Amino acid sequence: MTVQAAPAANRVRAIYWALAALVLLLPAIAMNLSAEVAWGPGDFALMAALLGMVGLGIELALRAALTFKLRALAIAAMVGMFLLVWAELAVGLFD
Numbered sequence: 498m499t500v501q502a503a504p505a506a507n508r509v510r511a512i513y514w515a516l517a518a519l520v521l522l523l524p525a526i527a528m529n530l531s532a533e534v535a536w537g538p539g540d541f542a543l544m545a546a547l548l549g550m551v552g553l554g555i556e557l558a559l560r561a562a563l564t565f566k567l568r569a570l571a572i573a574a575m576v577g578m579f580l581l582v583w584a585e586l587a588v589g590l591f592d
Contacts, residue, residue, distance in 0.1 A: 513555055524538040543586070549577045 527534040551565060558571040584590040 509557065509559060517552060520548060521545060547579060547582060551575050569572060 524534055524541075524544075525534045528536060544573065554575040555572055558568050558575070561568070561571075563571070581590070
C-alpha cells in the first residue's frame with residue numbers, strides 16, 4: 498500500500514523546486530549581463546548541493562507525521578539555516 502501526499506504538500510514541493518531552479522538560474526543570467534557576477538562551476542555545484550539538501554529536508558518534513566505548526570517550523574528552520582550558510586559563503590557574514 499502506498500501513501501498519497503496531500504495536494505497542498507505537492508504544491509509546496511512544486512513551488513520549492515521551481516524556486517530552487519530560479520535561484521540557480523539567476524546567477525547564470527547575471528553573468529551574461531554584468532562582469533560583477535563571476536560564478537564558476539564549483540559555485541553552481543555547491544549551490545545545487547545546498548538547495549538539494551534543503552529540498553530533501555523539506556521533503557522529509559512534509560512526509561513526517563507532524564502537526565502543521567511543527568512542519569512549518571521545521572521548514573522555516575531549514576530555510577533560515579540555508580540563508581545563514583549562503584550569507585556566510587557569499588560575504589563572510591561571521592568573520
